[in-house]
Structure formats: C-alpha cells, structure tokens
Amino acid sequence: xxxxxxxxxxxxxxxxxxxxxxxxxxxxxxxxxxxxxxxxxxxxxxxxxxxxxxxxxxxxxxxxxxxxxxxxxxxxxxxxxxxxxxxxxxxxxxxxxxxxxxxxxxxxxxxxxxxxxxxxxxxxxxxxxxxxxxxxxxxxxxxxxxxxxxxxxxxxxxxxxxxxxxxxxxxxxxxxxxxxxxxxxxxxxxxxxxxxxxxxxxxxxxxxxxxxxxxxxxxxxxxxxxxxxxxxxxxxxxxxxxxxxxxxxxxxxxxxxxxxxxxxxxxxxxxxxxxxxxxxxxxxxxxxxxxxxxxxxxxxxxxxxxxxxxxxxxxxxxxxxxxxxxxxxxxxxxxxxxxxxxxxxxxxxxxxxxxxxxxxxxxxxxxxxxxxxxxxxxxxxxxxxxxxxxxxxxxxxxxxxxxxxxxxxxxxxxxxxxxxxxxxxxxxxxxxxxxxxxxxxxxxxxxxxxxxxxxxxxxxxxxxxxxxxxxxxxxxxxxxxxxxxxxxxxxxxxxxxxxxxxxxxxxxxxxxxxxxxxxxxxxxxxxxxxxxxxxxxxxxxxxxxxxxxxxxxxxxxxxxxxxxxxxxxxxxxxxxxxxxxxxxxxxxxxxxxxxxxxxxxxxxxxxxxxxxxxxxxxxxxxxxxxxxxxxxxxxxxxxxxxxxxxxxxxxxxxxxxxxxxxxxxxxxxxxxxxxxxxxxxxxxxxxxxxxxxxxxxxxxxxxxxxxxxxxxxxxxxxxxxx
Numbered sequence: 001x002x003x004x005x006x007x008x009x010x011x012x013x014x015x016x017x018x019x020x021x022x023x024x025x026x027x028x029x030x031x032x033x034x035x036x037x038x039x040x041x042x043x044x045x046x047x048x049x050x051x052x053x054x055x056x057x058x059x060x061x062x063x064x065x066x067x068x069x070x071x072x073x074x075x076x077x078x079x080x081x082x083x084x085x086x087x088x089x090x091x092x093x094x095x096x097x098x099x100x101x102x103x104x105x106x107x108x109x110x111x112x113x114x115x116x117x118x119x120x121x122x123x124x125x126x127x128x129x130x131x132x133x134x135x136x137x138x139x140x141x142x143x144x145x146x147x148x149x150x151x152x153x154x155x156x157x158x159x160x161x162x163x164x165x166x167x168x169x170x171x172x173x174x175x176x177x178x179x180x181x182x183x184x185x186x187x188x189x190x191x192x193x194x195x196x197x198x199x200x201x202x203x204x205x206x207x208x209x210x211x212x213x214x215x216x217x218x219x220x221x222x223x224x225x226x227x228x229x230x231x232x233x234x235x236x237x238x239x240x241x242x243x244x245x246x247x248x249x250x251x252x253x254x255x256x257x258x259x260x261x262x263x264x265x266x267x268x269x270x271x272x273x274x275x276x277x278x279x280x281x282x283x284x285x286x287x288x289x290x291x292x293x294x295x296x297x298x299x300x301x302x303x304x305x306x307x308x309x310x311x312x313x314x315x316x317x318x319x320x321x322x323x324x325x326x327x328x329x330x331x332x333x334x335x336x337x338x339x340x341x342x343x344x345x346x347x348x349x350x351x352x353x354x355x356x357x358x359x360x361x362x363x364x365x366x367x368x369x370x371x372x373x374x375x376x377x378x379x380x381x382x383x384x385x386x387x388x389x390x391x392x393x394x395x396x397x398x399x400x401x402x403x404x405x406x407x408x409x410x411x412x413x414x415x416x417x418x419x420x421x422x423x424x425x426x427x428x429x430x431x432x433x434x435x436x437x438x439x440x441x442x443x444x445x446x447x448x449x450x451x452x453x454x455x456x457x458x459x460x461x462x463x464x465x466x467x468x469x470x471x472x473x474x475x476x477x478x479x480x481x482x483x484x485x486x487x488x489x490x491x492x493x494x495x496x497x498x499x500x501x502x503x504x505x506x507x508x509x510x511x512x513x514x515x516x517x518x519x520x521x522x523x524x525x526x527x528x529x530x531x532x533x534x535x536x537x538x539x540x541x542x543x544x545x546x547x548x549x550x551x552x553x554x555x556x557x558x559x560x561x562x563x564x565x566x567x568x569x570x571x572x573x574x575x576x577x578x579x580x581x582x583x584x585x586x587x588x589x590x591x592x593x594x595x596x597x598x599x600x601x602x603x604x605x606x607x608x609x610x611x612x613x614x615x616x617x618x619x620x621x622x623x624x625x626x627x628x629x630x631x632x633x634x635x636x637x638x639x640x641x642x643x644x645x646x647x648x649x650x651x652x653x654x655x656x657x658x659x660x661x662x663x664x665x666x667x668x669x670x671x672x673x674x675x676x677x678x679x680x681x682x683x684x685x686x687x688x689x690x691x692x693x694x695x696x697x698x699x700x701x702x703x704x705x706x707x708x709x710x711x712x713x714x715x716x717x718x719x720x721x722x
Contacts, residue, residue: 077272077397081404084411088216091179091414092172100175103168108228110161115232117154119240122381124150129377161225169221176213176410180417184209189420204283206290208413212279216406223399226392233389237382250386256348257390260340264397267336271398274326275405281322285315288582301553301573301659304581304592311582333398345387453681455610460682463654466601467570498558504566505530506552506657511561513544513551521547523709525561527701531656534686534698536716539705545689549573549659571657576665578646580633585625588633588645589652603652611651614678615644615671640667647675654682661689669694 093100124147131140184190184205193202202208238250292299292308299308498511507528513521521544529535537545550556552565553573565571581591589608590598605627612621621641625631637645643663650658658679664672676698679686688695696702696716704712 077400077404081272081407084407085220085403088176088407088410088414089220092175092217092220094175100168100171103164103171104224107161107164107168107225110157110164111225111229111232114154114157114161114229115236117150117157118233118385119236119382120150121147121154122385125381126377165221165225168224169217172221173214173217176217177209180209180213180413183417183420189417192420193416202413202416204280204287205413207279207283207286208409211282212406212409212413215279216403216410219399219403219406223396223403226396226399230389230392230396233385234393237386237389240382241386252351253345253348253383253386253390256345257393260345261397264336264340268333268397268401269329271326271329271401272404272408274322274329275402276408277405278319278322278326279405279409281315281319285312285319288312288315291582295579297550297555298573298575298579299592300555301549301575302579302592303568304579307581307592307594310594337398345390348387452610452614456614456678456681459607459610459651460654462602464683498560499562500558501562501564502567503564504656505564506566506571507562507564508548509562509564511551511563512559513547514559515547516556520709522705522711525711527703527713528564529657529685529687529701531683531685533700534688536696536699536702537687537689537705538691538702539711540707543705543707545705546661549661549687552659566656569653570655571659572650572653572655573659574646574650574661574663576662578642578649578663580637580642580645584628584630585621585633586627589648591649593653608648608652611648612644614651615647615667615675616641617671617674621645643667644671650684651678651682655684657685657687659687659689 093104095101124143127143128140128147131137131143184193190205193205241250288308288311292312299305505528508525511525512523513525515521521542525548527535537548539545547556551558551563552571554568579591581587583591586595586598586605586608589612590603593601608627609622613619616622621644625636633642643665644667646663664675667675672695676686676695680698686699688699697718699716702712702714702716704714706712
C-alpha cells in the first residue's frame with residue numbers, strides 16, 4: 001500500500017500543545033477535586049461535632065430516675081441481644097404449624113425463584129448482546145421474546161415478596177400485641193404498671209405496646225429477606241463465576257469485602273443505642289401530651305399553658321436534635337457504604353472480569369468477538385449481582401444494630417409484663433420515713449414560730465408590692481411579665497351571654513350556672529365575696545360546686561347575669577390531687593412560673609424553703625431531694641407530700657383568692673390548721689369545697705348547693721363549731 005504521509009510540523013506542534021493543555025487541565029482538575037474532598041471532610045466533621053453537642057446539651061425533661069435506669073443497660077449486638085431476640089421469636093413463631101412458618105416457607109421459595117430468575121436474565125442479556133454484535137437478528141428476536149416472557153414472573157415474584165414480607169410483619173405484630181395485651185390487661189396489671197411505681201412501673205407503656213412492637217415487627221421481617229436473598233445470590237453467582245474466571249475471582253471479591261467489614265466494624269456508631277434513645281424520646285413526648293389531656297382542668301386553673309408549651313417544645317427539640325444527629329450519622333454511613341460496597345467494589349469487580357482478557361487466559365482462547373461480548377455482558381451481571389449481594393450482607397450490620405434497639409424496648413416490655421404477672425401481688429415493703437432532715441440540711445427553712453411570723457409579714461409585703469407594681473404597669477399599657485414567662489391577666493368579656501367585669505372582689509349577680517350539656521345546675525345565683533371573707537362551699541355531687549369555679553377561672557362561659565372577678569393571676573385553684581409538672585423540685589413550688597421569672601421577682605431558694613417549712617415542719621421533703629433534682633414527682637411524692645407542696649405553691653403565688661377543693665385531706669389536723677392560719681396571715685381569701693365540719697371555724701359564710709338548682713347563702717355561727 002501507499003506510505004503514510006507525515007503531518008506538517010505546524011500541525012504536529014498544535015497537537016502537542018493541545019495534549020499539553022489537556023494534561024495541565026487534568027492536573028488542575030485533580031487538585032480541585034482533592035481540595036473539594038478535603039473541604040467536604042472538614043465540613044462533615046464540623047457538622048458532626050455541632051449535632052453531637054446539640055444532643056449532649058439537650059434540656060433534661062426526662063425523668064431522672066428512669067434515665068439513670070436506662071443508661072445502665074447498654075444496647076448492643078451481644079449475647080443478651082440474641083437471648084432476647086430468641087425469646088421474642090418464640091412468641092412470634094409459636095410452632096412449625098403456624099401461619100408465620102408458612103409465610104417464611106413461601107418467602108424462602110420466592111427468594112430462590114428471584115435468584116434463579118436473576119441468573120436467567122443475566123444469560124439472556126449476554127445472548128442479546130452477542131446476537132446484536134454478530135448481526136444475528138433472528139436469534140436476537142427469539143432472545144428478546146424470551147426476555148419478555150421472563151419479565152412477567154420476575155415482576156410477580158418481586159411484588160409477592162413485598163406482600164408476604166408485609167404480611168409476615170403484620171403476623172409478628174399480631175402475635176406480640178395479643179401476648180402483651182393478654183398479660184398487660186390481666187386483672188389490674190395495667191393499673192399497677194402505670195401507678196404503683198418501682199420495679200412494676202412501665203414507662204411510656206402506650207409507646208412500647210403500639211409503636212415499638214410495630215417497628216420491631218417490620219425490622220425483623222425485613223431483616224429475614226435482607227439476609228436470605230444475598231446468601232442465595234452469593235452461593236449461585238459464586239458457582240457461576242468460579243466456572244468462568246476460576247476460584248481466584250470470587251476469592252478476591254470476598255477478601256475485599258472481609259476487609260471492608262473489618263474497617264466498618266471499627267467506625268460503626270452505636271445505632272442500636274441511638275434507636276432505643278429515639279423511641280424513649282418519642283415516648284416522653286407522647287407522655288407529655290397525655291399528661292396535658294389528663295390534667296387539663298388543673299393546668300387551665302393554674303393558667304399553665306405557657307409552661308406546658310415550653311415543656312412540650314423542649315421535648316420535641318430533644319427529638320429533633322437527636323433525630324438530626326442520627327440522620328446525619330446514617331448519611332455519613334451511607335457515603336462510606338456507597339464508596340466501599342458500591343463503587344470501589346465495582347472497580348475490584350471490573351479488574352476481576354478484565355483479568356482473563358489482559359492475561360490472555362485459556363478460557364477465552366479461540367473465542368470470537370461476539371462470544372467475548374456475550375461473556376463480558378453475562379459476567380458483568382454475575383459480578384454486579386455478587387457485589388450487590390455481598391454488599392447487602394455487609395450493610396446487614398446496620399439493620400441488626402437498629403433491630404437491637406427495638407429488641408431492647410420490646411424485651412423490656414415483655415420482662416416487665418412478666419414481672420407484673422409473677423410479683424405484681426406481693427405486699428409492699430415498709431420504708432421508714434425520716435422524721436427530720438439530715439444534719440447538713442437541717443438549716444433549710446425557718447424553725448421557730450416567731451421567725452415564721454416575721455418572715456411571712458415580709459413575704460406578704462414583697463408580694464403585695466409586686467402586685468401593685470404590676471397593676472400600675474398594666475394601667476400604663478406595659479406588663480412586667482412576657483407571655484412566655486408569666487400568666488395572662490384578664491380575659492376579654494364574651495360577646496354574648498353574661499357580662500364579666502374586673503374588680504377587687506368576686507361577685508355573682510343573678511347568674512345561671514349551665515353545664516356544657518345544657519343542664520341548669522344553679523339558678524339565679526347571687527352572692528359577693530370581698531377580700532377577707534372566707535366561704536365554705538358544700539352540696540351533693542353534681543350540684544355545681546366545681547362548675548362555679550370553672551366559670552370564675554374562665555373555663556366555662558357565663559350563661560347569664562353578671563360576674564365581677566379579679567385578674568386571673570389573683571386567684572388560684574388547689575385540687576384534691578394537685579398537679580405535678582415535669583421538672584425539678586423547684587418547679588413544683590413555683591409552677592406555672594419559670595426559674596427566670598422567679599429570679600426576676602427576687603425570689604430565692606431560701607424563700608421557697610421557708611414556704612415549704614410551713615407545711616412540712618419536719619423538713620422531710622427538703623431532706624430527701626435537692627431543688628434541682630428531676631423526678632417523676634407524681635409517683636415520687638406521697639399523697640400528703642403532694643398536698644403540702646401544693647399549699648407551698650399557693651403561698652408562693654399569694655393570690656387574693658384561693659379555691660381549695662378537699663386539698664388538705666391527706667395532712668394532719670395540726671398542719672391543716674397551720675395552712676389556714678397562714679392563708680389568713682398572707683391575706684388570701686378562701687373558697688373551700690369540703691364537708692368536714694372541723695373546717696367551719698376557718699370560714700365566715702357557707703354556700704350550700706342543694707342539687708335542685710337552688711342554693712342557700714348563710715353566715716356561719718362559730719358558737720356551734722365545737
């Protein structure tokens with residue numbers, strides 16, 4: 001043939017210049033990529049530290065004793081995890097003849113079918129490439145028809161796998177839920193679990209019985225398919241590849257994934273523990289809303305909506321910060337998994353696949369280009385399938401650690417339910433209650449009656465001065481308390497019904513008391529209570545005693561007549577079972593105020609100790625707990641301690657009027673007398689709902705509701721008190 005012509009020197013120079021510029025651009029591109037990767041790593045590390053600091057500094061609204069109990073039980077994939085998992089699975093799969101066993105058999109059959117179909121599709125794909133390159137259009141058409149026919153059962157198998165996986169999860173949930181319900185709702189176990197406290201108490205029982213069981217059932221059923229299919233794929237694809245590339249190909253892939261698994265084990269965060277904590281936070285958030293519903297009336301009387309909103313918002317922020325941290329960790333893990341299991345594994349796989357071509361192996365000797373194309377496409381499918389299968393097995397660790405968290409929550413529920421069944425009827429142990437505070441706390445609060453009297457005078461002066469300042473600021477249009485820290489003042493009058501006016505007394509003028517159901521409870525109610533006139537309210541159940549106070553508190557609208565009442569913060573409701581807020585011991589006294597508002601008003605812990613010493617002269621409460629201690633106070637305080645704390649709360653706020661609804665029934669007569677004398681000294685006018693004649697001596701008038709819409713308003717004759 002003719003000799004090739006040599007390019008002109010100018011053209012050669014241009015080509016060299018282009019190649020040089022391309023090489024320089026490639027170098028600059030690599031440097032830019034390295035800088036971007038380095039910057040991304042620094043940014044990821046900074047974000048990790050910020051999110052970790054956010055969850056470590058979250059506000060403590062959880063119950064301290066429960067949090068301590070949980071932190072002692074580490075959630076991990078260990079011997080305890082597998083023991084618990086086996087125990088739960090025995091409940092989920094009670095026998096080999098159960099529906100769950102049948103579902104597992106069907107799932108296993110479908111998994112085998114999908115693996116076989118995957119191999120068949122890989123072979124058909126290779127044949128299609130071979131026939132297309134070789135221009136064998138008849139065979140290409142037949143192979144294409146075979147591929148079309150295979151896709152029908154392949155699609156059905158994939159859909160059936162999802163269906164039976166979901167049904168297996170649902171069956172597991174049914175078994176666990178029925179088992180828990182049978183034991184939890186046996187006798188009065190549900191009451192003991194929620195009210196008795198101690199080892200028998202189940203925290204966030206609703207969360208565990210509903211959400212945690214559902215999450216565990218979903219996780220364990222998905223885990224079965226996540227393990228079974230990759231194992232089948234590994235076995236089948238390894239056999240196919242060994243016959244094509246020899247044992248060295250699969251061995252190299254396995255060596256790479258073993259190394260990847262070891263690396264991942266060292267960098268894997270404790271997802272099981274984080275998952276259990278997330279469930280715990282969700283349970284606390286739900287419990288806070290339940291407390292709001294159960295204690296809605298008491299909270300409304302205290303005007304504690306702002307305080308409760310802050311608590312609930314703090315609980316949600318805890319969930320948000322924790323979930324953000326977990327999602328970020330999962331993102332980092334996904335990046336690592338993508339590099340290690342997907343992209344870098346593909347590089348190793350292509351090297352294994354290209355080895356016979358590079359080394360001119362005997363296995364490809366004598367093959368045509370079309371046959372080599374078939375081998376390349378088919379082997380690529382096998383290798384990618386093997387890489388995906390082994391990668392899924394490596395990432396199964398993520399799912400197992402997450403399952404460990406759900407297993408821990410469900411297992412604790414089952415263990416506590418079993419404890420209720422076996423030991424729920426055991427008698428309580430007698431714990432001797434200290435009659436005085438420890439020596440290092442004995443100085444808290446006032447001791448002598450003269451000191452108490454002098455201090456109460458000072459306390460009354462301070463609170464009255466603050467009230468006068470607030471009234472002056474209100475009249476000038478500015479309030480010292482923001483809505484987020486204090487209680488709202490006076491509510492606007494309704495547009496229809498009765499008329500409400502603000503005043504320095506409580507006065508009902510021709511008022512009809514009507515329930516939300518439309519029942520007339522009291523007709524034409526008329527009386528007035530100026531400051532200093534204590535009233536005892538009596539009458540049968542359902543006669544309207546509490547209804548009158550709901551109208552005063554603004555919980556019920558005024559149906560007719562006229563009502564004169566002071567500002568909302570100038571009266572306080574103290575129920576028989578006082579509300580205990582989530583928070584510290586200090587919060588129990590100052591509720592619904594916050595610590596910031598308490599400090600702004602110049603109140604110190606020493607003042608709170610003096611108030612508590614009036615109703616708890618033995619100083620048992622201050623001797624047992626610190627001001628900043630967080631506990632489940634509803635289950636920590638005894639009945640008498642709850643009422644003592646509630647009365648200290650009354651003295652702290654020092655309203656003009658107080659409504660006492662059988663709130664001294666659990667304290668001694670001596671302490672009860674001290675409470676009423678203290679209210680008198682502080683200038684608190686009392687409405688007392690009670691039928692005990694011993695309390696008549698502390699009151700001036702009796703409002704008797706007869707239960708037939710009539711009432712009697714009489715002055716109490718103290719000559720008959722004895």
